[in-house]
Amino acid sequence: MPTERDPRSQRALRLASGTALCLAASxxxxxxxxxxxxxxxxFMLASMNRPLSLKAGLGLALMVMLTTGSGLLLIPLLQYVPLSGVLLVGLCLFYCFRYGLHGGNPLVATFLxxxxTLISATGTSAFSLALLVIEGLGKAVLLAVLTVALSHWLFPEPANAPAGPRQPALAPAEASWIALRAALVVLPAFLLALIDPASYMPVIMKAVSLGQQVCSTKARDAGRELLGSTLLGGLLAILFWGALSILPHLWLFFMWMLLFCLLLARKLYALSPTRQSPGFWLNSMVTLIILLGQSVQDSVAGKDVYSAFAVRMGLFIAVTLYACGAVYLIDTRRHRRQRRVST
Incomplete structure (x- = not known):
């Protein structure tokens, strides 16, 4: 049982309140x-237990500008030499994930x-759409940084709390294999987004979350971790939408998100211990936010929310099943190669 000085309760409150506040403000x-x-x-609240300093905030802004610039540079290549452009995107994804696995900041890798993926995919359809994504990404980063700072002020980390365990840097060969399977998970969603960026943008975000999750998932646990968290996120989105439909209002949107995030954050920080890993609960929250947010947008646009949700959930399950297969095949090939080398 957590003690009074256990920082996990503060972290759970901080994550839930920060995510809900950012959602309502957005x-x-x-x-x-x-x-x-x-x-x-x-992502920021789950990966950091300390608020961003001024230097770190400036570094994050610089990194966002670098990210958007790299995405814009890839647009002409994808338009005129698509095969080379896709291969280059796949190579960049591999190095982004490898950077995070080889001792780099996983948050920076996620932003990259x-x-x-988002900017280069949308830019192939229309440059104005790419500029809209850049604007949305810049405003989203600014709002997220402000919300994280406010959340740390409301629920500060105890002074004597130990720093969160840092993921150890993997050996170069192992990091390369895991980065390869993470890149292969994200790449098909990116190819789908090249067909219709506006429709498949949520699929890209889901694939990015899966790519981060497979970095810490073993082949024997892939089905339970990846597919289970996706199905749970979809079920929670259905329950959330049903509750919100009773009285649609921004403040109730905030309150329901706060409640759902609190329930999942307790599992994430093991305040209510389960057999699932933290990545399972984090991916469930990501799936919930993406599905719910897109359903709200569909409702505003006058679309059929339920049919759109069914199609989107089907795509999420398909991408997740592909991710499970990629993890299994890459790990099987790696183990065979290791046995061949050892003999």
């Missing part, structure tokens, strides 16, 4: 891609993957 301000800001805030 939809209240009508940001271009409203579900992006709470996703970024969730998001910017690289």
């Amino acid at each position: 939809y209240g301000l009508s940001l271009p891609i409203p579900f992006l800001a709470p996703l970024l805030a969730l 993957v998001i910017g690289l």
Whole structure:
């Protein structure tokens, strides 16, 4: 049982309140891609137990500019030499994931993957759409940073709390194999987005989350971790939508998100211990936010929310099943190669 000085309760409250506040502010301000800001805030709160310093904030802004610039540079290549462009994107994804696995900042790696895939994919359809994504990404990062700072002020980390365990840097060969399977998970979603960027943008965000999750998932656990978290996120999105439909209002949107995130954050920080890994609960929250946010956008646009949700959930399950297969095949090939070398 957690003690009074156990920082996990503060971290759970901080993550839930920060994500819910960012969601309410993003939809209240009508940001271009409203579900992006709470996703970024969730990633930041889950990966950092300390607020960003001024230097770190400036570094994050510089990194976002670098990310958007790299995505824009790839647009002409994807338009005129598509095969070479796709191969280059795949290579960049590999190095982004390898950077995070080889001792780099996983948050920076996540931002790089998001910017690289979203901007280059939308730019092939229309340059104005790429500029809209850049605007949405910039505003989302700014709002997420402000929300994270406010959350740390509301629920500060105890002074004597130990720093969160840092993921050890993997050996170069192992990091390369894991980065390869993560890149292969994200690449098919990127190819789908090249067909219709506006429709498949949520699929890219789901694939990025899966790519991060497979970096710490073993082949024997892939089905339970990846598919189980996706199905749980979809079920929670259905329950959330049903509750929100009773009385649609921004403040109730905030309150319901706070409640759902609190329930999942307790599992994430083992305040309510389970057999699932933290990545399972984090991916469930990511799936919930993406599905719910896109359903709200469909409702505003006058689309059939339920049919759109069914199609999107089907795509999420298909991408997840592909991710499970990629993890299994890459790990099997790696183990065979290791046995061949050892003999």
